[in-house]
Amino acid sequence: xxxxxxxxxxxxxxxxxxxxxxxxxxxxxxxxxxxxxxxxxxxxxxxxxxxxxxxxxxxxxxxxxxxxxxxxxxxxxxxxxxxxxxxxxxxxxxxxxxxxxxxxxxxxxxxxxxxxxxxxxxxxxxxxxxxxxxxxxxxxxxxxxxxxxxxxxxxxxxxxxxxxxxxxxxxxxxxxxxxxxxxxxxxxxxxxxxxxxxxxxxxxxxxxxxxxxxxxxxxxxxxxxxxxxxxxxxxxxxxxxxxxxxxxxxxxxxxxxxxxxxxxxxxxxxxxxxxxxxxxxxxxxxxxxxxxxxxxxxxxxxxxxxxxxxxxxxxxxxxxxxxxxxxxxxxxxxxxxxxxxxxxxxxxxxxxxxxxxxxxxxxxxxxxx
Ligand code: B12
Ligand code: SF4
Ligand code: SF4
Numbered sequence: 159x160x161x162x163x164x165x166x167x168x169x170x171x172x173x174x175x176x177x178x179x180x181x182x183x184x185x186x187x188x189x190x191x192x193x194x195x196x197x198x199x200x201x202x203x204x205x206x207x208x209x210x211x212x213x214x215x216x217x218x219x220x221x222x223x224x225x226x227x228x229x230x231x232x233x234x235x236x237x238x239x240x241x242x243x244x245x246x247x248x249x250x251x252x253x254x255x256x257x258x259x260x261x262x263x264x265x266x267x268x269x270x271x272x273x274x275x276x277x278x279x280x281x282x283x284x285x286x287x288x289x290x291x292x293x294x295x296x297x298x299x300x301x302x303x304x305x306x307x308x309x310x311x312x313x314x315x316x317x318x319x320x321x322x323x324x325x326x327x328x329x330x331x332x333x334x335x336x337x338x339x340x341x342x343x344x345x346x347x348x349x350x351x352x353x354x355x356x357x358x359x360x361x362x363x364x365x366x367x368x369x370x371x372x373x374x375x376x377x378x379x380x381x382x383x384x385x386x387x388x389x390x391x392x393x394x395x396x397x398x399x400x401x402x403x404x405x406x407x408x409x410x411x412x413x414x415x416x417x418x419x420x421x422x423x424x425x426x427x428x429x430x431x432x433x434x435x436x437x438x439x440x441x442x443x444x445x446x447x448x449x450x451x452x453x454x455x456x457x458x459x460x461x462x463x464x465x466x467x468x469x470x471x472x473x474x475x476x477x478x479x480x481x482x483x484x485x486x487x488x489x490x491x492x493x494x495x496x497x498x499x500x501x502x503x504x505x506x507x508x509x510x511x512x513x514x515x516x517x518x519x520x521x522x523x524x525x526x527x
Contacts, residue, residue: 162328168269169231173410176232176310176317178297178331182218182225185292187302191215194359201362203372205287214287221288222280222323229324230290230297232310232317233262235413237406238393247420247457250367250391252318253441255414259283260439262320265410270322283320290319298331301338305345305395306358311338314402316409338401345395350384354395366392370453371445376484376513379520382456383492389420389453390442418442422461425454426469426477426486448479455482459489467493471501474518475508483509484517491521499525 162179169177185191192212200206214220218228235258238251252258262283270279282288291308295301299319300310307315346354353364362368366388369377377385396402409415418440428436433447442450455473458466466489473486487505490498499522506518 165229165269165273165328168272169266172265172269174231174233174265174320175313175407176230176299178230178294178299179328180228180230180293180296180333181330182222182228182323184216184218185289186296187289187292188216190357190359191289193357199355199359199361199363201368201373202375203362203368211287215289218288218293218323221286224325225280225323226327227324227330228293228297229322229328230294230299231262231266231320231322232294232299232308232313233258233265233320233413234313234317234407234409236409236415237314237316237402238397238417240397243417244420246387247389247422247425247454248387248393249389249417249420249442250393251316251417252413253390254417256412256439257441257443258318258413259285259441261410261412262318266320266322274324274326278325280323281320282322283318286321288321290321293321294319296330296333298334301334301336302358303345303399303401304339304343304358305349305354305399306360307396307399309338309399309401311401312404313407314404315396315399316402316406318413342400344398344400348394348398350386350394351381366394370449371441374449376481377452377456379488382485382488383460385453385456386460387422387457389422389450389457390445414440422454422458423466423469426451426458426473448481451477451479451482452485455485455489459485459492462492462494464493464495464497467495467497467501470498471504474501474505480511480514483511483514487514487517487521491524494525 166177195207235252263281266281294308300308303309309315351364353361430447437443470486477483
């Protein structure tokens, strides 16, 4: 059996500053997850609420019955510096480079295959019905903050988690012993949509990260103006956290060092092929072109810059996706100039989709207010 310390050292060398071991027992905060689902706070993420997902979250051995240990790792990504933002669309820092769903398993595989036979372990990173943060806290990687992120006293929260089910029985680490949030409420006060709940969960229905990434439909009209220029994910509840104020610890190069080049107006003309080419291998493909351009329209509406009117008018008239046309109409409703009204009226004359027609009416109303 490999020595625990040898395995940990090999993982540190591979780029994981955080490594810990836990036992495959039911997660301690399972009841929080259950009440979160019962309250509908998972929004439309059906993969969190279906029966199989719930049963498996309650007992990790249902996922890998021969597991005797859980190995938890944390991989740091770049710290989002406001100075790195070019004033255009904002992308959450975890998504600046290669997709961590590819990066973390590949790095883990390199190390684990030198210690174990392939049949003796199974790797997950946000890819299975597992309460990863709960187990990471059990493995001593940090505490779960009021913003619900796992925070390490030295690394802050800009890291992603991976979990490995191991057949080997390795001595577990101590659970992280303390809560360092104290009386701080910075994240709760800074969250633009007020979606951080008192029991260290969030209402995903209102979280910008959910709205821009996981949500496949329209963004609720009443939340759009609170999203500022976020077009993929949101880092606000982490950037305000005092535990993230220290310099980051060498983030994994694969995860990116700087935000992607985004110029909101230009993004509107991306074809499906161009979108795929631009974002291939990054987490942004999860939003797909239609979700991404929906988000871009909302950001342009929030900027309310008349320079965007021709591109928005073009999108409203010609984009193949009703979802994108709807949000282009909303954006035109936020830019209070006669040109925006004219573009909306012209589109009304030809638009066939009832949801888009309704958005155009709403946008014209917004001009009258
Ligand atoms: C669904 C999901 C989302 C949803 C819902 C998020 C949420 N907070 O529930 C959305 C799309 C909104 C989202 C957003 C983000 N996500 Co996400 N997400 C997940 C996913 C797949 C499941 C999370 C889940 O089960 N939520 C349900 C709630 C009930 O569980 P929980 O969040 O783990 O919360 C636990 C605590 O609240 C704890 N608890 C309850 N009461 C108490 C009381 C005390 C005192 C304590 C200590 C703990 C505690 O019990 C809960 C259950 O165990 C995980 C991967 C995974 N499989 O775990 C990634 C994951 C949580 N996400 C991650 C990331 C990076 C993000 C974003 C930062 C991305 C971004 N920049 O946009 C944001 C952060 C938003 C936020 N504040 O959480 C990372 C977090 C890494 C970290 N350091 O914490 C994870 C672990 C993915 C990974 N493998 O790295 N995410
Ligand atoms: S990710 Fe943004 S919207 Fe979601 S809880 Fe954090 S601050 Fe609020
Ligand atoms: S901002 Fe404050 S309350 Fe929120 S997670 Fe960080 S330390 Fe905890």
